[in-house]
Amino acid sequence: MNGQETLTILTYCEDLKLAMELVHVANGLKANVVAAVIGPEPGSEANDLATCGANKVLAYQDSSMEYFEVHQLSVLLDAMASKVGADAILIGATQDGNSLVGRLAARLDAGAVTDSIELSIVSNNLHAKRLIYGGAGIANFIMSGSMSVISIQPGAKNSALINSALVNSTMNNSALVNPAPVNCALVDTKQDSTPIIENFIHELEPSPVKLLELKASQANAVSLKDAEVVVAIGRGLKDKEDLKLIEELAIALGGKVGCSRPIAADMEWLPVEQWVGLSGVKIKPRLYLAIGISGQVQHIAGIRDAELVIAINNDADAPIFKCADYGIVGDLYKIVPALLARIKEGA
Amino acid sequence: MVKIAVCLKSALDTTGINVDAISGNTSSMPTTKGLPRKISDFDRNALEEGIRVKEKLGGELITFTVADESAKEFIREALAIGADRGVLISQSEVPILEEVNGSSTDKSETTGLDYLAISKLLVAAILKEGGIDLILCGEVSVDWFSGQTGPRISQLLGIPQITSVKCLNIDGDLIEATKNVDGQDLVLSCPFPALVSVTKAINQPRLPNLMQIMAATSKPLNIWSLDDLAEELSKLGALKCQVSFDSLEPAPSNRKSQVCEDEEPEPAAAWLLDNLKKEGYLR
Ligand SMILES: Cc1cc2nc3c(=O)[nH]c(=O)nc-3n(C[C@H](O)[C@H](O)[C@H](O)COP(=O)(O)OP(=O)(O)OC[C@H]3O[C@@H](n4cnc5c(N)ncnc54)[C@H](O)[C@@H]3O)c2cc1C
Numbered sequence: 001m002n003g004q005e006t007l008t009i010l011t012y013c014e015d016l017k018l019a020m021e022l023v024h025v026a027n028g029l030k031a032n033v034v035a036a037v038i039g040p041e042p043g044s045e046a047n048d049l050a051t052c053g054a055n056k057v058l059a060y061q062d063s064s065m066e067y068f069e070v071h072q073l074s075v076l077l078d079a080m081a082s083k084v085g086a087d088a089i090l091i092g093a094t095q096d097g098n099s100l101v102g103r104l105a106a107r108l109d110a111g112a113v114t115d116s117i118e119l120s121i122v123s124n125n126l127h128a129k130r131l132i133y134g135g136a137g138i139a140n141f142i143m144s145g146s147m148s149v150i151s152i153q154p155g156a157k158n159s160a161l162i163n164s165a166l167v168n169s170t171m172n173n174s175a176l177v178n179p180a181p182v183n184c185a186l187v188d189t190k191q192d193s194t195p196i197i198e199n200f201i202h203e204l205e206p207s208p209v210k211l212l213e214l215k216a217s218q219a220n221a222v223s224l225k226d227a228e229v230v231v232a233i234g235r236g237l238k239d240k241e242d243l244k245l246i247e248e249l250a251i252a253l254g255g256k257v258g259c260s261r262p263i264a265a266d267m268e269w270l271p272v273e274q275w276v277g278l279s280g281v282k283i284k285p286r287l288y289l290a291i292g293i294s295g296q297v298q299h300i301a302g303i304r305d306a307e308l309v310i311a312i313n314n315d316a317d318a319p320i321f322k323c324a325d326y327g328i329v330g331d332l333y334k335i336v337p338a339l340l341a342r343i344k345e346g347a
Numbered sequence: 348m349v350k351i352a353v354c355l356k357s358a359l360d361t362t363g364i365n366v367d368a369i370s371g372n373t374s375s376m377p378t379t380k381g382l383p384r385k386i387s388d389f390d391r392n393a394l395e396e397g398i399r400v401k402e403k404l405g406g407e408l409i410t411f412t413v414a415d416e417s418a419k420e421f422i423r424e425a426l427a428i429g430a431d432r433g434v435l436i437s438q439s440e441v442p443i444l445e446e447v448n449g450s451s452t453d454k455s456e457t458t459g460l461d462y463l464a465i466s467k468l469l470v471a472a473i474l475k476e477g478g479i480d481l482i483l484c485g486e487v488s489v490d491w492f493s494g495q496t497g498p499r500i501s502q503l504l505g506i507p508q509i510t511s512v513k514c515l516n517i518d519g520d521l522i523e524a525t526k527n528v529d530g531q532d533l534v535l536s537c538p539f540p541a542l543v544s545v546t547k548a549i550n551q552p553r554l555p556n557l558m559q560i561m562a563a564t565s566k567p568l569n570i571w572s573l574d575d576l577a578e579e580l581s582k583l584g585a586l587k588c589q590v591s592f593d594s595l596e597p598a599p600s601n602r603k604s605q606v607c608e609d610e611e612p613e614p615a616a617a618w619l620l621d622n623l624k625k626e627g628y629l630r
Contacts, residue, residue, distance in 0.1 A: 067528070067533060070508065071507065074502070095528060095529075096511075096528060098494045099497075099508070099544075100498070101494075101495060102494065102495035102496065102497065102499045103498040103508065105462075105463070105499065106463070106466065106498065106502035106503050109584055110463070110589060111463060111590040112590070113493075113590065114492075114494055114495060115492070115493075122593075131598060132492075132595075133359070134361045134362075134490075134492075136597070137595055137596065138596050139594075139595050140592070140595070140596070142590070142591050143589065143590060144590070144591060145587075145590075148589070208538070208541075209508075209535050210535065212523065212536050213532075213533075213534035214531060214532070214534075215532045216530065223530055265547065278492065279492075279547070287623075287628050298362075308623075308626060308628060309602060310619065310623075316608065321606050322600065322602070324602055324603075324604065325602050325604070325605065326603065326606075326619055326622050326623075327606040328609075328615045328619055329607070330609075330612060330615055334612040335612050335615060335616060338613050338616035339616045339619065339620065341613075341616075342613075342617060
């Protein structure tokens with residue numbers, strides 16, 4: 001990035017909601033924002049992104065791409081970036097989005113940061129923040145190359161991390177990764193002309209990887225992604241049979257059961273889809289109960305965006321209490337039945 | 348016969364990092380001093396998967412690591428577990444960015460080898476070795492979770508990648524790999540040579556027995572310097588790092604941290620439910 005000119009930022013995410021957030025983040029940097037839309041019918045998404053504040057939308061129509069085809073996507077985004085003269089490319093930090101970051105960055109011989117939670121411009125340099133060491137620290141990186149590829153985590157309303165980052169931020173032009181509502185009430189208004197939607201034409205070679213089959217996995221696994229209430233259990237549980245107690249509480253609170261890594265990975269008492277944390281699922285329920293979970297940073301990384309966190313643990317020194325809003329020091333085998341009894345009483 | 352490369356990272360064991368010690372003022376930064384290192388967990392799964400492929404189809408398994416010479420013990424461990432040969436790309440002269448103290452005010456200490464440089468070093472070594480059919484690595488590393496290195500390697504080599512694989516089958520020179528994306532299983536296929544990154548769900552890594560540990564001492568461990576790789580590196584472009592540290596700060600938490608230490612479960616339960624009601628989480 002050179003001189004005082006405005007940055008040109010290309011954005012891409014397969015998920016429309018996150019794609020809108022990317023446009024919002026890039027706008028926060030006062031950049032010239034070009035949003036890429038790739039799919040069988042890019043029209044309506046292109047309109048959404050244009051109304052959302054992109055200066056320009058590049059729409060690529062492709063009906064052969066059946067899934068997130070990283071080889072073809074990296075070729076396309078490379079071509080789009082050179083067409084618009086992009087200084088940086090923002091990608092949605094989904095599982096596959098992150099695998100695109102590495103491939104695309106190597107293609108462009110560019111520096112990259114995955115899972116960034118905040119971008120800013122300091123003395124004409126793009127800076128990107130991300131969590132490191134299992135969520136214990138935040139590193140702020142300077143992107144010094146002429147091109148950078150950065151994946152951006154989905155933001156969440158009232159996220160503790162985002163909010164305090166907002167308070168602590170002393171950066172100029174800091175663009176916090178906070179959500180642009182899907183209905184786009186929050187439109188980044190621009191003085192200049194209406195955005196241009198342009199069809200992008202490129203001859204794509206077939207992918208070297210073939211899709212053989214697409215199937216829904218493990219029927220009994222519960223998806224925690226959209227759960228409002230999650231009751232999670234850790235090694236404090238003595239026996240698999242006792243899961244019933246936790247399930248009962250989850251039902252009483254209208255929620256779903258989650259767990260720490262050992263419960264899924266080591267004991268195999270619950271499917272891996274229910275394991276919450278850095279290497280499991282990252283969730284944003286309104287209410288999260290951590291029962292018999294010590295609260296190691298790797299677990300906490302999965303619940304940063306939970307609205308309210310409750311902890312039940314018999315060790316008063318367990319780190320979970322520092323990461324919770326309300327905590328009870330006590331034996332889960334006594335506290336959970338007491339909670340159930342009171343909820344049933346309707347008290 | 349398959350020639351398999353497994354990329355092994357000497358990673359920081361961050362399990363012991365205490366949140367307590369780092370919250371608060373800037374003088375109590377996350378410190379990695381004194382924390383032990385280990386083979387990154389996900390790379391152990393990659394190694395295990397490579398050994399299984401080799402056991403089934405025959406062939407050779409070589410590990411590749413970019414680190415200083417202290418990583419030799421991990422390569423010996425991999426040799427004991429089942430690798431045939433280990434390659435250490437030794438970089439004692441230039442630090443790795445991840446190991447640089449990011450909170451340092453001395454700006455000369457804020458740069459080091461970023462993923463761009465590290466993947467070029469790995470690719471140079473893989474090219475020097477030659478004839479690799481399958482490259483395996485962990486989907487991310489246990490300390491930084493970046494997940495860039497695998498995809499960068501496959502792009503630099505111009506070969507296909509399949510990432511976050513939880514089940515792998517090889518049929519002739521065709522790879523069949525299953526990955527889970529948002530609750531759906533995708534079964535993907537591509538020919539050799541290719542890069543596959545694996546999740547922890549793919550297998551349960553084995554431990555070496557005493558015999559294997561002893562036998563490992565006589566297995567070859569090659570140490571290649573940047574000079575040894577000069578020819579290959581010249582084809583890959585500059586090692587110029589494009590990402591450097593500005594600062595490192597503790598992750599903030601702004602939870603209420605109200606704790607009830609009542610001896611009796613009933614009043615504790617009542618206290619919690621009352622607060623939940625007050626906050627509008629319960630009717
Ligand atoms: C790279 C990496 C990634 C990781 N990713 C994840 C991840 O995604 N998710 C995750 O969860 N972990 C993850 N971990 C593991 C993490 O570090 C912890 O080991 C794990 O979260 C601990 O699980 P736990 O709290 O259930 O068990 P423990 O740490 O053993 O804690 C059990 C707790 O239960 C309490 N307890 C015991 N009996 C009772 C009782 N009767 N009543 C009430 N409380 C009781 C104890 O006081 C203790 O605090 C990761 C680790 C690494 C290194």
